[in-house]
Amino acid sequence: MPELPEVETVRNSLKEIILNKRIKDVVVRYDKIIENVSVDDFINKLKGQKIVDIKRKGKYLIFVLNDYYLVSHLRMEGKFFDYTDFDYGKHDHIIFIFDDFNLRYNDTRKFGRMDLFDKSVDIYKCKPLVSVGPDANCDEASVEYLESKFKKINKPIKETLLDQSIMSGLGNIYVDEVLFMAHLHPESKTCNLDLDDIKNIKEAATIVLNKAITMGGTTIKSFAASHNHTGLFQNELLVHTKETCPICKSKIEKIRVGGRGTYFCSNCQKIK
Ligand SMILES: [Zn+2]
Known part of the structure; x- marks a missing residue:
């Protein structure tokens, strides 16, 4: 997709x-x-x-x-x-x-x-x-905005970040990357996150989305912008589809969260 x-x-x-x-x-x-x-x-x-x-x-x-x-x-x-x-x-x-x-x-x-x-x-x-929620990398999706939404949500943070009515732009691949950068386990309960976690998510989401936009997106499976464009962001992935954590060298685990294939490092990403 x-x-x-x-x-x-x-x-x-x-x-x-x-x-x-x-x-x-x-x-x-x-x-x-x-x-x-x-x-x-x-x-x-x-x-x-x-x-x-x-x-x-x-x-x-x-x-x-x-x-x-x-x-x-x-x-x-x-x-x-x-x-x-x-x-x-x-x-x-x-x-x-x-x-x-x-x-x-x-x-x-x-x-x-x-x-x-x-x-x-x-x-x-x-x-x-x-x-459709505000783009994850824009000012409208502020830390304050996210805090007000997150405190009412009892679901895993991975599912919340995939919910495009809260914030737009983070699909399955990008959410894995954002949670890795924010050191959060994808099954952490959204309402358990503190202000620092939310700041880390906002910062990571902005970096990941801006970088992905600059690089023309990710080409996994079938995507073509027009005849000859292919995205380059897949070369930048830290955790999604990876086998070894780039930080601690632990084995990357693959689980399903909300029905979606989810990659994370159980050593670097803490559950809340
Ligand atoms: Zn790790």
Whole structure:
């Protein structure tokens, strides 16, 4: 699944391709990707619209058009590719046709979704964006904010950090890295963490996310920002998928927390 840094890479790649370009036509080959409007509405409203900007909230891409916002989530396998031919592949589900190329939303798993809103709508107060927390590396996700949320949560900290409604941007790989850097066992109870733990989490989350964004994300399994981009962050991982702790040389343990494969060092990461 693409995580926030990968989505940021996709956003930057897409800006190079479609910014200030006008959509001539749209082809929808799999209806269910369009969430909140009919397929006819989707096509008719998008025709003639120019891509004014591309923003992001958490893992959602927000295409700012003349009159609309198109909100897109790639989920497991969604990707955008640009082509100059019209030889559509089996997994090209939505095609945005521009003057001299077409942009294809490709999704082998078909889990990705798109929502279209009028510009008059405050999209941050509507589904799906209303339940997206602030990016982990931004000021809004402050230590005070996290403290107020964490003290009410009885779950393992790993699950809390994966909950994108509290804080956005930390997927499974990044949470393992953050907890390793903060010296916290992934099964520590969220409400047991003290202020120093929360400061350590905030600091580690900011470092990990900023670094991952700079390096273009992590390429594990299948992710491509566009044709030839691959992320480099996997070369920087300290604990996720590793066998030996880089600090104490103990064997890295693998357990499941909240159903997710979790790597940690039982010597360096203390349970709270
Ligand atoms: Zn260790």
